Amino acid sequence: MVRWGNKLLSAGVCAVIVLIAACGTQRAPSSVPAGAESKQPLPAICPQAAPAADASPCVSAGVQQNQQANQSFNDRLPLSAAVAAKAGPVTQRIRDALGRLTAAQRLQVSAVRSALLEGGLLSTDLVISSGWTQAPPHNGVAFGGYERLSVRAAVCAWGTVTVKAIEVDSGGITREGACLPSAGGH
DSSP: OEEETTEEEOHHHHHHHHHHHHTTOOOOOOSOOTTOOOSSOOOOSSOOOOOOOOOOSOOSSOHHHHHHHHTGGGSBOOOOHHHHHHHHHHHHHHHHHHHTSOTTGGGOHHHHHHHHHHHTBOSTTOEEEEOOOOSSOOOEEEEEEEBOOSSSSOOEEEEEEESSOEEEEEEOOBTTSOSSOOOOOO
């Protein structure tokens, strides 16, 4: 036991204090006469950090692969041939109903909504938005929703309506469980 001020310290605590105090300090030269060299290295007082491991030259996935995997929640689940065959006529009825709209009605959300419901989309989870733009800018109405079918598989229809064109596609739901892809991600 060693006394430090009013406290008694154990030998182990004293050794730790001495080692910590010695870390980072330079050693005094040994008392070896000039010209004579010591054959034995001096023992290390302070622990040294282990050298960092070299990076592996193998890369399992690139940045682009990781980004694509991160967006896979927007991939569509495939439809069976039987379900796709049942969805085909409904998708065509939707296309036909939209085709009967006048140029002015194609830009009105309420008119597009009525045509979509008439054609065979369900009102539940139907998403319709206007004013979307692409390069070059086009005004129009975008939509997505579930087709009315007598099968258990969810079939989605989505597309756009402009004064000049009507685009309607159908397929399975996204892996996330919706008809329209999400803008999500990290």
